[in-house]
Amino acid sequence: MIRWVEVMVKIIGLYRCKSRRNAQNPCKLSACSKAELGNIMRKKIILITGANGEIGHGLINALHAKGLDNILALDLHPISEEIENKILKGVMGNILDKNLLEQINSEYEISAIYHLAALLSTRAEFSPQMAHEVNVTGTLNLLTLAVDQAKSQDETVKFFFPSSIAVYGMGQRKDAVGAINENEYCQPESMYGCNKLYCENLGIYHANYYHRLADDFKPGHIDFRSIRFPGIISVKTVPTGGTSDFLPEMIHAAAQNIQYNCFVQNDTRMPFMVMPDAVLAILNLMNSDKSRLSQHVYNIASFNPSAGEFAEKVKGYFPHAEIGNSVNGKRQGIVDSWPANVDDSAARSDWNWSPKFDLNSAFEDYLIPQITKRYEK
Numbered sequence: 001m002i003r004w005v006e007v008m009v010k011i012i013g014l015y016r017c018k019s020r021r022n023a024q025n026p027c028k029l030s031a032c033s034k035a036e037l038g039n040i041m042r043k044k045i046i047l048i049t050g051a052n053g054e055i056g057h058g059l060i061n062a063l064h065a066k067g068l069d070n071i072l073a074l075d076l077h078p079i080s081e082e083i084e085n086k087i088l089k090g091v092m093g094n095i096l097d098k099n100l101l102e103q104i105n106s107e108y109e110i111s112a113i114y115h116l117a118a119l120l121s122t123r124a125e126f127s128p129q130m131a132h133e134v135n136v137t138g139t140l141n142l143l144t145l146a147v148d149q150a151k152s153q154d155e156t157v158k159f160f161f162p163s164s165i166a167v168y169g170m171g172q173r174k175d176a177v178g179a180i181n182e183n184e185y186c187q188p189e190s191m192y193g194c195n196k197l198y199c200e201n202l203g204i205y206h207a208n209y210y211h212r213l214a215d216d217f218k219p220g221h222i223d224f225r226s227i228r229f230p231g232i233i234s235v236k237t238v239p240t241g242g243t244s245d246f247l248p249e250m251i252h253a254a255a256q257n258i259q260y261n262c263f264v265q266n267d268t269r270m271p272f273m274v275m276p277d278a279v280l281a282i283l284n285l286m287n288s289d290k291s292r293l294s295q296h297v298y299n300i301a302s303f304n305p306s307a308g309e310f311a312e313k314v315k316g317y318f319p320h321a322e323i324g325n326s327v328n329g330k331r332q333g334i335v336d337s338w339p340a341n342v343d344d345s346a347a348r349s350d351w352n353w354s355p356k357f358d359l360n361s362a363f364e365d366y367l368i369p370q371i372t373k374r375y376e377k
């Protein structure tokens with residue numbers, strides 16, 4: 001299919017160049033065919049996979065607010081009503097379906113890929129083989145698509161990959177060390193963490209070393225940028241399948257007056273942020289000048305309350321909230337392997353990362369007003 005499109009591009013390119021030569025305007029085939037005719041034949045888009053998910057919703061809303069709606073949104077499930085009018089087109093399909101990706105490759109000219117589709121941490125632990133397929137093979141498929149696009153356009157394609165603090169494995173050292181940087185403790189203890197760490201490296205390989213032994217080797221087909229997110233709390237969606245879901249579940253339950261049993265101990269501490277800051281970070285990183293970026297993968301942090309501290313905060317706003325504990329030792333073990341805090345100084349200095357919300361303003365200005373509105377009858 002790709003070859004067929006390239007052949008067509010060349011044939012039409014020859015025809016257009018011939019017309020120009022006739023018009024006393026000589027041009028070389030290579031100079032005018034691909035770039036010019038690619039525009040005619042393929043629509044320019046941004047591709048977002050996993051568009052229906054928590055971050056997909058937030059990102060598409062934010063891009064739409066900035067006037068960007070040439071988005072091709074791909075997800076396993078039909079694109080939700082909330083975002084379907086903010087995109088160019090929704091595609092229901094699987095990132096493992098190479099025919100579908102090939103079809104997208106031939107129909108569209110992709111300037112950037114936000115590859116959000118994944119199997120999250122708890123689900124990945126129940127189905128490690130499937131997690132590897134979706135999280136690793138799926139990411140490889142998208143990186144291959146990005147390289148194909150870059151070659152056919154002769155332009156770098158930007159690629160955003162949402163990584164996670166699950167790439168860290170603290171062993172028994174979690175409480176003994178402070179905020180850790182991107183290069184420390186990268187010994188994941190979950191399938192999801194292994195998948196994320198490997199895909200970060202796959203992205204870096206595709207950006208810098210892809211086909212390095214080939215005669216026509218050229219680095220920079222893709223511009224790979226990644227953030228290791230902490231747990232994310234959103235008022236719009238209740239997460240499923242993640243191991244950091246205990247804080248979002250707690251506040252969504254309290255707002256609906258439902259009793260909640262937290263699956264980790266009260267003294268469990270890990271970093272979190274609210275969705276508007278997660279989306280802000282993606283946009284800021286993707287819009288930063290490449291020359292300012294000293295690395296491909298960045299930590300970011302906002303606040304890191306213990307589960308008990310967060311529960312007290314929730315009770316301050318919902319005094320009748322019933323929050324107990326029903327500790328799941330296995331999930332506790334995974335959270336214990338994640339750091340209590342991360343050092344995000346590289347993101348702060350390279351692309352001016354600074355969260356808009358700390359714990360207090362997250363409650364006061366985002367969580368409480370919006371979650372109350374969401375559940376009011």
Ligand SMILES: NC(=O)c1ccc[n+]([C@@H]2O[C@H](COP(=O)([O-])OP(=O)(O)OC[C@H]3O[C@@H](n4cnc5c(N)ncnc54)[C@H](O)[C@@H]3O)[C@@H](O)[C@H]2O)c1
Pocket residue numbers: 049050051052053054055056074075076077093094095096115116117118119120134138162163164165228229230231232233239240241242244
């Ligand atoms: N939400 C968090 O707290 C958090 C933290 C760190 C990293 N991340 C990463 O951010 C990304 C998005 O997370 P999210 O919270 O929006 O997840 P989510 O589970 O809400 O959304 C993932 C979406 O991907 C889709 N999907 C799954 N498999 C697919 C496949 N094979 N083909 C096409 N679509 C598929 C799902 O249908 C879903 O809509 C993921 O890569 C996740 O690992 C999220």
